[in-house]
Amino acid sequence: MSLISIGDLSQHFVSLRNSHRIKSDLSNLGNELSTGKRADLTKSLGGDTRRLTALGHSLGLNQSYMMAAKNAQQMLAATQNVLLNVDNLRDVLATDLILATPESQTGQLTESAAAARAGFSSIVAALNGTSAGQGLFAGTLSGGAAVADADIMLADMISNITDTGDPVVVKQAVDDWFDDPSGGFQTLGFLGNTNARSIRIGSAGHSVKLNVFANDKELRSVLKSAALGAVVHDLGGSVSRRDRGALLADAGLGLVGSAQGIAQIQSRVGHQEAGVARTVSGLAAQQTTMSIALNSLEAADPFETATRLEATQRQLELHFTATARLSQLTLADYI
Amino acid sequence: MSISTSLSNALSGLSVTSRMAEVASNNIANSLTEGYARRSLETGSAMSGVRSLGVTRYVNAGLLADRRLADAELGSEQRAYSTLAQIEGLAGTAGSPDGIAARLANFESSLINATADPSSDVRLGNVLSALGDLASSINAAGSQVQTLRQDADAAIAKDVTTINTGLTQIAQLNADISRARSAGQETSSLMDARQNVIDGISGIVPLRVLDRGNGQVGLMTSQGMTLLDGTVTELEFTPSPVITADMTLASGGVFGIYRNGSLVDPNDGLGRLAGGSLGAAMDMRDRILNSAQSALDDVALGLTLRFEDPSVDPTITGTGLLTDRGSPADPSDYIGLAGRLEVNAAVDPAQGGTLSRWRDGVGAVSAGPIGNSAQLERWQDALNTNRTLPSGGLATTAATRLGNLVSEFGQARLGAEKNLSFAQARWDNLHQAELADGVDSDRELQDLIRIEQAYAANAKVMQTISAMIQKLMEI
Numbered sequence: 171m172s173l174i175s176i177g178d179l180s181q182h183f184v185s186l187r188n189s190h191r192i193k194s195d196l197s198n199l200g201n202e203l204s205t206g207k208r209a210d211l212t213k214s215l216g217g218d219t220r221r222l223t224a225l226g227h228s229l230g231l232n233q234s235y236m237m238a239a240k241n242a243q244q245m246l247a248a249t250q251n252v253l254l255n256v257d258n259l260r261d262v263l264a265t266d267l268i269l270a271t272p273e274s275q276t277g278q279l280t281e282s283a284a285a286a287r288a289g290f291s292s293i294v295a296a297l298n299g300t301s302a303g304q305g306l307f308a309g310t311l312s313g314g315a316a317v318a319d320a321d322i323m324l325a326d327m328i329s330n331i332t333d334t335g336d337p338v339v340v341k342q343a344v345d346d347w348f349d350d351p352s353g354g355f356q357t358l359g360f361l362g363n364t365n366a367r368s369i370r371i372g373s374a375g376h377s378v379k380l381n382v383f384a385n386d387k388e389l390r391s392v393l394k395s396a397a398l399g400a401v402v403h404d405l406g407g408s409v410s411r412r413d414r415g416a417l418l419a420d421a422g423l424g425l426v427g428s429a430q431g432i433a434q435i436q437s438r439v440g441h442q443e444a445g446v447a448r449t450v451s452g453l454a455a456q457q458t459t460m461s462i463a464l465n466s467l468e469a470a471d472p473f474e475t476a477t478r479l480e481a482t483q484r485q486l487e488l489h490f491t492a493t494a495r496l497s498q499l500t501l502a503d504y505i
Numbered sequence: 506m507s508i509s510t511s512l513s514n515a516l517s518g519l520s521v522t523s524r525m526a527e528v529a530s531n532n533i534a535n536s537l538t539e540g541y542a543r544r545s546l547e548t549g550s551a552m553s554g555v556r557s558l559g560v561t562r563y564v565n566a567g568l569l570a571d572r573r574l575a576d577a578e579l580g581s582e583q584r585a586y587s588t589l590a591q592i593e594g595l596a597g598t599a600g601s602p603d604g605i606a607a608r609l610a611n612f613e614s615s616l617i618n619a620t621a622d623p624s625s626d627v628r629l630g631n632v633l634s635a636l637g638d639l640a641s642s643i644n645a646a647g648s649q650v651q652t653l654r655q656d657a658d659a660a661i662a663k664d665v666t667t668i669n670t671g672l673t674q675i676a677q678l679n680a681d682i683s684r685a686r687s688a689g690q691e692t693s694s695l696m697d698a699r700q701n702v703i704d705g706i707s708g709i710v711p712l713r714v715l716d717r718g719n720g721q722v723g724l725m726t727s728q729g730m731t732l733l734d735g736t737v738t739e740l741e742f743t744p745s746p747v748i749t750a751d752m753t754l755a756s757g758g759v760f761g762i763y764r765n766g767s768l769v770d771p772n773d774g775l776g777r778l779a780g781g782s783l784g785a786a787m788d789m790r791d792r793i794l795n796s797a798q799s800a801l802d803d804v805a806l807g808l809t810l811r812f813e814d815p816s817v818d819p820t821i822t823g824t825g826l827l828t829d830r831g832s833p834a835d836p837s838d839y840i841g842l843a844g845r846l847e848v849n850a851a852v853d854p855a856q857g858g859t860l861s862r863w864r865d866g867v868g869a870v871s872a873g874p875i876g877n878s879a880q881l882e883r884w885q886d887a888l889n890t891n892r893t894l895p896s897g898g899l900a901t902t903a904a905t906r907l908g909n910l911v912s913e914f915g916q917a918r919l920g921a922e923k924n925l926s927f928a929q930a931r932w933d934n935l936h937q938a939e940l941a942d943g944v945d946s947d948r949e950l951q952d953l954i955r956i957e958q959a960y961a962a963n964a965k966v967m968q969t970i971s972a973m974i975q976k977l978m979e980i
Contacts, residue, residue, distance in 0.1 A: 179539065180941040183940050187933055219600070220909060223907070233614070241621035365876075
């Protein structure tokens, strides 16, 4: 290396190199300030970005679980509504039918039978309830009705009654139609299946199972008693006044007895609702925690970035001043 | 006679100082020329007066040799870094919202949404398009790797052409310099030109310049392959314009470098030409990009096998949700699977399938209950079970494997960036030291002042001698 002279180009090269370095720092810092995120995440995390990727993945899934859980809450709430409705119908009908005795007036009995007929239709309609187009009590066959039309069911029941004069036969026929595993209700009354609708609301198989079916013993008991009253109405004159009174009273008792079953289903659904609500609040808390963790990995501290930006700007100005001054120092000006 | 001797002394002084002025003016004119070696005139005393011994080029040979090796290292690191940065972009940088990892999360989310209402064609359509997006992003990554290999191959071809042209030019300049020398002419600008040509190829392979006397040079790579020594070595390379995943050096799909007709090294096609940007390009094409391809293929295979498991989808008759262009994946031969990954046509209405198969299974013949979300849940569970690949390794979930891939690519790029900044810093320092030996216009101007004074003094001597002779004439 010469001790006498230093080439012009070396000063020029050094100045260019420094200017490039300061300007690229400046542009990076400006970018960080504008986007709020660190410029080169891989570098700032030291190369191991697996935790960042995993957090992003979990946050995305968390939001989906939230939405699914809210959907589940909707379905469960709709189910509770229908159960309440069915319970009300049962209660009203029960109060009416309990008053019937074999000694009651024909007119009263006719009215009670008509009320039973209407009540049966209403309960069937309620059990065919939907939420956002999906059936609530039909299992996974949620595209269609859960229970067949009231008229069709009653016609089938009546066709199975061998002796309309004997109230015991009538009641037995209706009971068998509903309770027999190969009876009319299983074959043509219940149109759904007993596979539970399942909504995924958490990882590792955490799902809400919508497992109230129109086929459940408790709901069938309500239908059975209401159907008995409806059959009495449809049979009309072929049943004697005394028999009519007896059958309607039986129906009323049956309706009163099925209240406990409905309450049990409501309690079961209520437990599920509480579980889903806990899951939703847990998911919300997880979302907050994960967002905070993600921010700590990704976000650029605006104050620190602004300070460094200011310092770099000052440095660039000084560098320009130095370059200008040095370029003015040449022997040619003095000769 | 002493008076005429004084005149001839003064004359020689004038001619030498005017030559010195010429050299100084040449230096100043070239003060911005990179690769110009500062000239100076050597003078020595003659029998009578002064004589010029010739123009010397001031070159620090050791520094130049170091800087040339740094050139090669810088060229190699630059090429490695730019390719690795592009590889990092393939799977998406960490945290990027449209990387492969984000698309996998999106697919899983759409499965969860669909369980909430499996009867909804809209939600099932979303699952289909999310899986389609995932498959197409893996496809794009796979085909981009092969494009990068093609780019590397083209870069090798260009480098080989540059070396060949450069060697021919250097041989030509060698001949010109030796001819000029024997004719007694100035060879400085020819040597400058030769230095520039050598600098032009020093980034491609690491070079050692050998002095062969009489102004001739020979060239050798730093690992010992002779490129120029009297005769020019011809390097040959056949480019492969279209490269697919199964084309490797061993399979004969891509080629190595030939020297005077024979392959330089059957193992890596490169041999003792390694160390510069040529070596880096071959390394990329034959090793680094291939391992990136197999990493992507592993991810594709993992996903495909998860969905081909009969315990996940009992209706399978061969292909699962993802296929290798319509066929099941073959764990013993899946090179390039990333580029061939497709969604099974059976679940895509646009290809003759039905959306109901998302509920009933890929091989389902008839439609099942529309509220059935069990299959959708099984597919989501399949993504989250820990599985190993047939090639071995830890058992991980699909998302973890992708996260590992993204992290590996990122770390490779970071490593290359550190190496590049080290090579750049070293090159900058050597280059700066080399430039410091260049033309300093202040010094040239100062020399010119001195030359002017010397010229004036010599001229004054001539004037005085002439006056003395005049005095003699007046006798």
